[in-house]
Amino acid sequence: QKEVEQDPGPLSVPEGAIVSLNCTYSNSAFQYFMWYRQYSRKGPELLMYTYSSGNKEDGRFTAQVDKSSKYISLFIRDSQPSDSATYLCAMSAGSGGSNYKLTFGKGTLLTVNP
């Protein structure tokens, strides 16, 4: 079983839809959970950063972490064509002062159609 599983998509939605992106993981030591957005021919951009379980909201974006189910989600409300990108989840166990050791999913390609 891979450490982090992420459906690669592609996912295509109409403008204004609510988008749900998900990752599952197997390592119960993961404590820090990130979502990155990567536009074509660009580097990943940190979107959301959460610690442990719970929800975090930032504008149209909401990140949810359910450590008991080893499942994280990113919700995008009122999706826009500019949200079209690949979304990467990433996680860190944060042990021994090595929070930098991120385990990434393969990414989900999202297209929002006008």
Added chain:
Amino acid sequence: ETGVTQTPRHLVMGMTNKKSLKCEQHLGHNAMYWYKQSAKKPLELMFVYSLEERVENNSVPSRFSPECPNSSHLFLHLHTLQPEDSALYLCASSQDSGLAGAQQYFGPGTRLTVT
């Protein structure tokens, strides 16, 4: 310049060439990273520098040689590469490699093609 910059953005090299990738961060961070991004695969961490000291080398072949002359600059020296090394090479930085290490900021990457 802001954030993390990388040059060149595109590079085509033969298997016998020697080239270098450059990364510069303008965020005042103390940790810098090299990643490899290949199609259909997760990002792979290659090297980590914290306060200019290498703290991680993830079993990367010796044909990749990193250099960190100061906390703002990171290089990746390339020689005798193989076609399977063709990928997007990403540089990232974070405030430190400890508590803030999970919050990494990436550059735009160098698209490398080995012929």
